[in-house]
Amino acid sequence: MNVYIAGVATTPFGELWDxxxxxxxxxxxxxxxxxxxxxxxxxxxxxxGNMLSGMLGGxxxxxxxxxxxxxxxxxxxxxxxxxxxxxxxxxxxxxxxxSGQYATVCVLxxxxxxxxKPEDVSAxxxxxxxxxxxxxxxxxxxxxxxxxxxxxxxxxxxQEQLASVAVKNHFHASMNPNAQFKNLLTIEKVIQSxxxxxxxHLLDCSPISDGASAIIVTSKPSYGIHPIQVLxxxxxxxxxxxxxxxxxxxxxxxxxxxxxAYNQAGISPKDIQVVEVHDCFTIAEILAMEDLGIYEKGxxxxxxxxxxxxLDGDFDCVVxxxxxxxxxxxxxxxxxxxxxxxxxxQLRGSxxxxxxxxxxxxxxxxxxxxxxxxxxxxxxTNRQ
Amino acid sequence: MNVYIAGVATTPFGELWDxxxxxxxxxxxxxxxxxxxxxxxxxxxxxxGNMLSGMLGGxxxxxxxxxxxxxxxxxxxxxxxxxxxxxxxxxxxxxxxxSGQYATVCVLxxxxxxxxKPEDVSAxxxxxxxxxxxxxxxxxxxxxxxxxxxxxxxxxxxQEQLASVAVKNHFHASMNPNAQFKNLLTIEKVIQSxxxxxxxHLLDCSPISDGASAIIVTSKPSYGIHPIQVLxxxxxxxxxxxxxxxxxxxxxxxxxxxxxAYNQAGISPKDIQVVEVHDCFTIAEILAMEDLGIYEKGxxxxxxxxxxxxLDGDFDCVVxxxxxxxxxxxxxxxxxxxxxxxxxxQLRGSxxxxxxxxxxxxxxxxxxxxxxxxxxxxxxTNRQ
Numbered sequence: 170m171n172v173y174i175a176g177v178a179t180t181p182f183g184e185l186w187d188x189x190x191x192x193x194x195x196x197x198x199x200x201x202x203x204x205x206x207x208x209x210x211x212x213x214x215x216x217x218g219n220m221l222s223g224m225l226g227g228x229x230x231x232x233x234x235x236x237x238x239x240x241x242x243x244x245x246x247x248x249x250x251x252x253x254x255x256x257x258x259x260x261x262x263x264x265x266x267x268s269g270q271y272a273t274v275c276v277l278x279x280x281x282x283x284x285x286k287p288e289d290v291s292a293x294x295x296x297x298x299x300x301x302x303x304x305x306x307x308x309x310x311x312x313x314x315x316x317x318x319x320x321x322x323x324x325x326x327x328q329e330q331l332a333s334v335a336v337k338n339h340f341h342a343s344m345n346p347n348a349q350f351k352n353l354l355t356i357e358k359v360i361q362s363x364x365x366x367x368x369x370h371l372l373d374c375s376p377i378s379d380g381a382s383a384i385i386v387t388s389k390p391s392y393g394i395h396p397i398q399v400l401x402x403x404x405x406x407x408x409x410x411x412x413x414x415x416x417x418x419x420x421x422x423x424x425x426x427x428x429x430a431y432n433q434a435g436i437s438p439k440d441i442q443v444v445e446v447h448d449c450f451t452i453a454e455i456l457a458m459e460d461l462g463i464y465e466k467g468x469x470x471x472x473x474x475x476x477x478x479x480l481d482g483d484f485d486c487v488v489x490x491x492x493x494x495x496x497x498x499x500x501x502x503x504x505x506x507x508x509x510x511x512x513x514x515q516l517r518g519s520x521x522x523x524x525x526x527x528x529x530x531x532x533x534x535x536x537x538x539x540x541x542x543x544x545x546x547x548x549x550t551n552r553q
Numbered sequence: 554m555n556v557y558i559a560g561v562a563t564t565p566f567g568e569l570w571d572x573x574x575x576x577x578x579x580x581x582x583x584x585x586x587x588x589x590x591x592x593x594x595x596x597x598x599x600x601x602g603n604m605l606s607g608m609l610g611g612x613x614x615x616x617x618x619x620x621x622x623x624x625x626x627x628x629x630x631x632x633x634x635x636x637x638x639x640x641x642x643x644x645x646x647x648x649x650x651x652s653g654q655y656a657t658v659c660v661l662x663x664x665x666x667x668x669x670k671p672e673d674v675s676a677x678x679x680x681x682x683x684x685x686x687x688x689x690x691x692x693x694x695x696x697x698x699x700x701x702x703x704x705x706x707x708x709x710x711x712q713e714q715l716a717s718v719a720v721k722n723h724f725h726a727s728m729n730p731n732a733q734f735k736n737l738l739t740i741e742k743v744i745q746s747x748x749x750x751x752x753x754h755l756l757d758c759s760p761i762s763d764g765a766s767a768i769i770v771t772s773k774p775s776y777g778i779h780p781i782q783v784l785x786x787x788x789x790x791x792x793x794x795x796x797x798x799x800x801x802x803x804x805x806x807x808x809x810x811x812x813x814a815y816n817q818a819g820i821s822p823k824d825i826q827v828v829e830v831h832d833c834f835t836i837a838e839i840l841a842m843e844d845l846g847i848y849e850k851g852x853x854x855x856x857x858x859x860x861x862x863x864l865d866g867d868f869d870c871v872v873x874x875x876x877x878x879x880x881x882x883x884x885x886x887x888x889x890x891x892x893x894x895x896x897x898x899q900l901r902g903s904x905x906x907x908x909x910x911x912x913x914x915x916x917x918x919x920x921x922x923x924x925x926x927x928x929x930x931x932x933x934t935n936r937q
Binding site: 214220223224227228229230231232233234236237241242243244245246247248249250251257260261263264265266267268269270292293295296297298299300303402403404405406407408409537538541542 | 598604607608611612613614615616617618620621625626627628629630631632633634635641644645647648649650651652653654676677679680681682683684687786787788789790791792793921922925926
C-alpha cells in the first residue's frame with residue numbers, strides 16, 4: 170500500500186498573543202482539509218503532536234480536546250516525544266494508514282509557549298532530558314554547547330561556521346511569510362550576540378514560539394491536486410542523557426533512523442535535493458547533515474559555510490528552506506509537522522520565492538531532547 | 554494478518570512507596586518478555602501509556618526515557634489520552650504491528666500517583682476534562698455523580714445497586730494477589746462511607762494508585778506458550794465536557810467504539826464470557842455494561858445487584874474479575890494495559906482463584922475523562 174500526504178497547512182510561527190491553541194488548530198486543520206480537496210468527515214482519526222500543554226497549561230487529553238474543538242469526534246491520540254512530538258505523531262499516523270485501520274487521517278502539531286513565563290517554559294522543556302541533567306542544571310543550550318565543543322575540538326569547526334547556519338536559515342526565513350524571524354543576519358552579528366552557553370550565542374539558538382501545522386495522510390491517491398508519496402518513516406532512540414553515549418560527535422539516533430529510512434525508500438543521501446533538519450542550535454544542523462550521511466563526518470560545517478546548502482549558493486542540497494527552527498521558529502509539537510509541510514510544498518513546486526528547482530526527493534529530520542529520539546521521513550513526488 | 558498478545562505481566566497495584574517508575578517498568582517488561590518466551594532484543598518498538606509524569610514529576614519524553622531505562626533503545630512513543638492512555642497505547646501498538654512496520658512490540662502502562670500531594674493529583678487529573686469544567690470546579694467525582702443522578706432518575710437505579718458494583722469488585726479483588734484492596738465490602742459499608750459527590754460515597758470511587766502493566770503484541774503466532782488473538786481494537790471520542798452531550802444516560806463514545814469492535818470481531822455481546830470495564834466510579838460500570846450492549850439500557854444495575862456479573866453468582870458474563878479500577882486500583886496509564894493482562898490470563902485459563910470457566914471471548918473497555926475517549930478491545934483464545 171502507498172501512503173500519501175494529500176493536504177498541508179501551517180500557521181505563521183511566532184509570538185501569537187491574540188490566538189488560542191484551539192483557534193490555531195481550527196485554522197490549520199480546516200486549511201489542510203481544503204488543500205486535500207476533501208471534507209471534514211473524510212477524516213477518520215486525529216493524531217496530535219504536543220509536548221507542553223499539560224505542564225504549562227494543565228490541559229491533557231489533547232486528542233479528545235482537539236477532535237472536539239474541531240467538531241470531528243473521531244478516534245484521537247496525543248503523541249508526545251519532547252521536540253520530536255510532531256514527527257512521532259506523523260509516524261503513528263502513517264502506520265495507522267498502513268495498518269488498514271484508517272484510510273485518511275489528520276496530523277496536528279501545535280504548541281503555545283509564549284503565554285508563559287520564560288523560566289516556566291525552560292523548566293518544562295527540561296522535562297525532555299534526564300533527572301541527572303536536570304538536577305545538575307544542564308539545560309539544553311548547555312548540552313548542545315558541549316556537543317559543539319567536541320565537534321570544534323575534533324574537526325576544527327569554528328564559531329564562524331556555526332554562525333553560518335543561522336545566517337543561512339534567516340536568509341531562507343526572509344522568503345517565508347510564515348517565519349518568525351525574517352531579518353537577515355551576518356556572521357558578525359551572530360558572534361556578537363549574547364553568549365548563552367559557550368560557544369553558543371543567542372543567535373545560535375532557536376526561539377520560543379507559538380504555532381500549529383497540519384497534514385492529511387491518506388492511502389487514497391486521488392486525494393489532493395498533487396499528493397506526495399511517503400517513501401519512508403522511521404524512528405530511533407538513544408540514551409536520554411548525553412553522559413552515557415559512546416560518542417559525542419554524532420547523534421546516534423539520527424544515524425540509525427536515517428539508515429533505516431534510506432533502506433525503506435531505496436535511495437541514498439545523494440538522491441535528496443531538499444531537507445528540513447532539526448536545527449534547535451546551529452551545531453545541531455551540522456551534526457544532522459553528517460549523521461544523515463549528506464556529508465562525511467567532519468565535512469558539513471565547511472560545506473555549509475561555503476553555501477553548499479543555501480538556496481542562492483552552488484548547492485548540493487538545500488537545507489531548511491523554511492528557515493528551520495532557527496529562522497521559522499520552534500513551537501515544539503508543531504515543528505516536526507511543519508517540516509513535512511515545507512517538504513511537500515517543495516516537492517509540489519509551490520514553495521514560492523524559496524522554491525528549490527525541481528526536487529524529486531525530500532527528507533525531514535526531527536529530534537527530541539539532546540538526541541534521545543530521532544524521526545526521519547523521506548517523501549517523493551511523481552511529477553515529471 | 555493476525556495479531557496476538559504473547560506475553561503479559563503486571564505489578565501489584567497500590568501505594569508503592571519504595572519503588573520508582575523505572576523499577577516498576579523494569580519488573581513488568583522483563584516478566585512480560587519472559588512470559589512470551591522471547592528475548593529483549595526481539596522487541597522492535599515500545600509504546601508507553603502514561604498521563605501524569607509531566608504534570609506531577611516534570612518528566613516528559615517517556616518513550617525515550619523508558620526505552621533507555623529498559624536498555625532497549627528501540628523506536629519509542631508516549632501515548633496520552635487521560636485515563637485511557639493505556640488502552641490507546643495498546644491500540645497504537647496493534648496498528649503498528651498490522652502496518653508491517655514492527656513485528657513484535659511492547660506496551661507499557663505505568664503511573665506513580667501516591668508520591669504526590671492529593672490536591673496536586675486532583676488538579677492534574679482535572680487536566681483530562683474541559684476548561685469550563687475545571688473553572689466551575691466540576692471534578693470527576695462531581696461529573697460522574699451527575700451521570701448517576703440522571704440514571705437514578707430515568708431508570709430507578711438505587712444507591713444499593715451502585716454499591717453492589719463496589720461489593721462485587723472487592724470480592725473479585727480479594728482473589729487477586731495484585732489488587733490494591735483485598736478487603737470484602739458490604740452494601741451497608743459502601744452506603745455508610747463518606748459522601749464524596751452525592752450520590753457517590755467514598756467506596757463508590759476508585760482509588761489513587763501506583764503500578765505498571767505490560768503486554769507483548771506480535772504478528773508471530775509462535776511466540777508465547779498460549780498466544781491470545783486480538784480480534785478488535787477500536788477507539789471513539791465524544792465532547793470533552795458532559796454539558797454538550799445529547800444524552801447523559803450513556804457514554805456515546807463507548808457505544809461507538811463497541812459497535813465498531815463487534816463488527817471487527819464478527820461477534821455480538823452475548824458471545825463474551827469475561828469483561829474488564831472502566832469502573833472509575835460505580836455508576837461507570839453500570840453505564841459500561843449497557844453501552845457495551847451486554848444489557849439493555851436500564852437493565853444493568855439490577856443484573857449486577859442480582860449477581861449476574863459476579864464470579865460466584867449465576868452469571869451471564871463475569872465483569873472485572875481483576876477487581877476493576879475500584880478493587881484492583883487505578884494507576885491511570887497502567888489501567889488499560891492491566892485490563893488486557895487480566896483478559897489474557899482468563900482466556901489462557903491461568904487466572905487462578907478468579908478463573909472464569911472456559912471463556913472463549915473477552916473484552917476490555919477503557920475510558921478517558923468523563924467519557925470523551927473510549928477504547929474497546931476484543932480478544933479470543935483458540936484453545937479447544
